[in-house]
Amino acid sequence: MGYVFDLRGVLSGQYLDWFVIGVATTLALTCVAWCLAMAMGIILTLIRMIPLPPLGWFVALYVEYHRNVPLLVQILIWYFGVPSLLPRPARQWINAHHGEFLLAAIALGLASAAYIAEDIRSGIRSIPKAQYEAARSIGFGYLGAMGYVVLPQAMRIAIPPLINQTLLLFKNTSLAMAIGVGELTYRTREVESYTFKTFEAFAVATVIYLLISFGIMALGSYSDRRLKLETR
Amino acid sequence: MIRFENVDKWFGPMQALTGVSGEVGRGEVKVLVGPSGSGKSTLIRTVTRLETIQGGRVLVDGTDIASRGVDINRLRQRVGFVFQAYNLFPHLSAIGNITLGLTKLRGMGKAEARERGLAELARVGLAEKADEMPGRLSGGQRQRVAIARSLAMDPQVMLFDEPTSALDPEMVGEVLAAMKQLAASGMTMICVTHEMGFAREVADEIWFMERGAVLERGKPAELTSTSAHSRLQAFLASTRHGGSAA
Numbered sequence: 001m002g003y004v005f006d007l008r009g010v011l012s013g014q015y016l017d018w019f020v021i022g023v024a025t026t027l028a029l030t031c032v033a034w035c036l037a038m039a040m041g042i043i044l045t046l047i048r049m050i051p052l053p054p055l056g057w058f059v060a061l062y063v064e065y066h067r068n069v070p071l072l073v074q075i076l077i078w079y080f081g082v083p084s085l086l087p088r089p090a091r092q093w094i095n096a097h098h099g100e101f102l103l104a105a106i107a108l109g110l111a112s113a114a115y116i117a118e119d120i121r122s123g124i125r126s127i128p129k130a131q132y133e134a135a136r137s138i139g140f141g142y143l144g145a146m147g148y149v150v151l152p153q154a155m156r157i158a159i160p161p162l163i164n165q166t167l168l169l170f171k172n173t174s175l176a177m178a179i180g181v182g183e184l185t186y187r188t189r190e191v192e193s194y195t196f197k198t199f200e201a202f203a204v205a206t207v208i209y210l211l212i213s214f215g216i217m218a219l220g221s222y223s224d225r226r227l228k229l230e231t232r
Numbered sequence: 233m234i235r236f237e238n239v240d241k242w243f244g245p246m247q248a249l250t251g252v253s254g255e256v257g258r259g260e261v262k263v264l265v266g267p268s269g270s271g272k273s274t275l276i277r278t279v280t281r282l283e284t285i286q287g288g289r290v291l292v293d294g295t296d297i298a299s300r301g302v303d304i305n306r307l308r309q310r311v312g313f314v315f316q317a318y319n320l321f322p323h324l325s326a327i328g329n330i331t332l333g334l335t336k337l338r339g340m341g342k343a344e345a346r347e348r349g350l351a352e353l354a355r356v357g358l359a360e361k362a363d364e365m366p367g368r369l370s371g372g373q374r375q376r377v378a379i380a381r382s383l384a385m386d387p388q389v390m391l392f393d394e395p396t397s398a399l400d401p402e403m404v405g406e407v408l409a410a411m412k413q414l415a416a417s418g419m420t421m422i423c424v425t426h427e428m429g430f431a432r433e434v435a436d437e438i439w440f441m442e443r444g445a446v447l448e449r450g451k452p453a454e455l456t457s458t459s460a461h462s463r464l465q466a467f468l469a470s471t472r473h474g475g476s477a478a
Contacts, residue, residue, distance in 0.1 A: 130317060133315075134321070136282070137313040138385060139309035139333060139337050140333070141305050152323050229322045229323055
């Protein structure tokens with residue numbers, strides 16, 4: 001074989017810089033997409049609770065589309081399709097401002113929101129109706145009862161599945177390389193093609209992905225323990 | 233204060249209340265007794281529109297609660313409701329349960345609300361438990377926090393839906409004590425309960441309900457004295473619970 005495994009080559013000079021930029025981009029993409037996903041997930045959940053059938057159909061359609069169309073296809077649609085629908089100045093602005101990052105974040109965030117909405121919904125379903133009733137009997141309206149009593153409990157119950165979604169979202173950011181976002185996987189490919197150190201380059205990427213995943217899990221189980229509700 | 237006029241309530245094909253009428257005056261304590269499924273809980277739930285009615289009227293302070301101009305959320309602030317299962321909010325501390333309505337509905341400042349909440353907790357003997365989470369309180373303590381939560385909103389009436397039925401026997405006394413104290417302070421109360429000792433001591437009148445109607449009403453002494461031949465007597469004799477409390 002004669003292959004010498006040597007990390008020094010890929011972890012020095014400009015290659016190290018590329019990894020650092022890649023990690024930073026991956027984390028930024030995860031954060032932006034996550035915020036969008038949570039906001040959209042909560043909005044979808046609230047829309048679905050309004051007792052108007054067309055709204056329910058809209059959310060169901062949204063969820064089914066984002067869960068059943070491959071994420072890569074969704075990303076490509078956002079990158080190649082959506083900008084062409086925009087007026088010319090908007091398109092130019094997107095091209096001048098790393099549009100691929102923004103569009104990837106939107107695609108990842110919206111897809112993740114479909115799953116998050118489902119998780120929050122099952123959280124809400126697990127809260128006894130008596131809690132809603134107790135809030136109403138104090139004098140809260142529908143929104144107050146949901147906002148101050150039901151949702152805060154539902155979100156706590158939804159923490160474990162939400163951590164799972166966060167992990168998936170984090171790993172899925174690697175798909176953004178397909179539209180040229182310079183995240184970790186993209187940078188790893190670059191290092192690999194410059195150095196021909198295939199195993200080293202991907203070993204570094206693997207370890208980084210693992211470490212960040214463990215970090216997310218640790219953060220998640222910490223908040224789960226901190227916020228867990230003591231019930232009977 | 234509260235008037236029921238020919239109240240009818242249906243759950244699908246099942247009639248839960250059949251032409252119930254009655255009046256609860258200011259400062260009065262009425263105790264509702266009867267077998268399960270007789271409509272006691274349903275009746276008091278109609279007062280705050282936790283149950284809607286299909287016939288008749290329920291009036292609070294002379295206003296029909298089903299009429300258009302009534303802001304139900306405002307009305308509910310004036311009518312305290314204590315549930316059998318306490319229904320404390322498990323994500324908030326004891327004091328947090330009490331101040332939620334004060335800060336969000338009454339617009340009270342945090343400090344003022346806390347002070348008010350502490351006063352209410354002291355009234356039910358739980359000032360030192362203010363910052364405990366409900367999960368760490370006993371059943372009796374939780375129910376007393378629930379009572380304090382209702383009282384903090386300055387209700388004109390308190391409704392109790394079997395407040396001691398979910399409690400272990402040794403905790404019943406502390407909740408009843410809080411209720412007795414409340415009655416002594418002049419609060420208007422309607423209590424659904426099987427605690428006949430409590431009924432005898434504080435009730436101005438007992439309503440005995442069966443199959444969605446009030447069959448008998450009267451002063452506790454009249455209805456429960458051994459010489460009386462009331463339907464209530466028969467009910468009490470038939471239940472071990474009533475027998476042991478008598």
